[in-house]
Amino acid sequence: MPEGKIIKALSGFYYVLDGEEVFQCRGRGVFRKNKVTPLVGDYVVFQAENKTDGTVTEIKPRKNELIRPQISNVDQAILVFSAVEPDFSPALLDRFLVLIEDNEIEPIIVVTKLDLVTPENRTKLTQYINDYRKLGYTVLETSSVTTGGIEELVPYLEGKTSVFAGQSGVGKSSLLNAINPELALKTDDISSHLGRGKHTTRHVELIHIGSGLVADTPGFSSLEFMEMEPERLSYCFPEMHEHGEDCKFRACLHDKEPKCAVKEAVGSGEIPEYRYEHYMQFLEEIRDRKPRY
Template sequence: MILVGRIVKGIGGFYYVSTEHGVIECRARGKFRISNIVPIVGDYVDVETQDLKDGFIVDIHDRKNQLVRPPVSNVDQAIITFSIVNPDLNRLQLDKMIILAELNEIHPVICINKIDLVSEDIYMPMYNLYRKLGYDIIATSKYDGIGIDKLKTILKGKTSFFTGPSGVGKSSLINCIHGHERQEIGDLSEKLNRGKHTTRNVELMPIDGGYVLDTPGFTSLNLDIDEKDLKKFYKDFQEFEADCRFNSCLHINEPNCGVKSAVENGLIDKTRYANYLSLYSELKANRRRKY
């Protein structure tokens, strides 16, 4: 018989496909509707099986989207996780990741973890800033369980992946949600000293009608857009762009720039703007290197 399912894990040529009759161990076979395509975790597939234990993937359904690292498809949202301290939250990386998600049409959710380590006045200004910008943002701690219920609500019925630098607590938060230890948690000092990542497996874990995916932390992040398009991702700039003298204003050193005056008048967050400038230079330098 043929069943429709979803690949939740892949190891050494085997694919584990979750179906209404449980998880079936599959190999890929034959020609797929779209040729030259390799099944990846997240794919919705047709499975041919006799005994509901083993089977063959005979077709892959069209993907809504696809991440390269890790290779996974059909994701709804990115839980962009940072710790407020230990390691310190890097606002430039945060803004970069938001843009990266939006570029791939993945809904970004910001998660500020380890708030047990600081007082409210350290993280609330930032929390309020991003909330005002219209982003979904939560503050969490694995120790006192703050924000965990909110996180659960956000994950319900969706396919989400956790992303963020190493050691910020992505695996720890997933464990909190499950209520038991599943993900490997690395000792932070070990990670910082040797740059060791603990999380390696690409696996969709079922949670409340949806799935979560843990990913290993990264050290650097590449954004591949034209620097002139960068401003489109800054919705906090948009209402002031009408005051720019030039339509093509990039808000860098043009005269009579509405965005720059808004920064000077405290209407746009200074760090957001400063990071916009750094990111702009970075993108420009990357492009020059390429051609």
């Protein structure tokens, strides 16, 4: 039977790409029975008598899986954050980074709307960008209006499956339109009443850009660490994992333990203080979620 990759899931149908042809399929009933949901990005086996009447019969093993947005087999995550409107949020960025790091997906940070930055907020933004670059992250600065920085982003997309993710209203769809105007993805402005972005992407869909596939996903503004153990969290902060090797206790959570190398690095400025504050906030959330005996 033929094999392909799900590039869109909508209204109970799965659109499977096989070569250059797309087949509209339903999922087998056994998936529902076993509580398995085919995801965009899944490699699948299917059968189809024609392009509109197919059935997904098998889902191949996934190398990774995200819940929000629902997508699998991602090579890298393009984390899109606006400089302003809404303001750049390192706390929210760190939430995304923890989720991405936990799934062993390569993150690329893209700061958008640079055309709206004023001298007053440029200094702080530059400091954040420099901090994340020093931590080893790739950070690109772009503007969908001036198209500045777009040419730097495009090579990262070649030959890979990338998920575009970020808070609503940061300009994910505008950025994709700037890369390829033929996409004509729907965009919208920040809601003046709610003060946040309006959701313009309603479903997950993989789109061809060059030799790569890119997912434009519904925006969301919160992430929960549903399955993460406290001991795993520091692995998702690369600088803390590195300094943690020098902690006195192997299972150090960098909280109240003595002779903690991470806290010493925060005190000396090697680790940005706000990163440690976010780490402690996330650690407390995980602890509050776990039952205490």
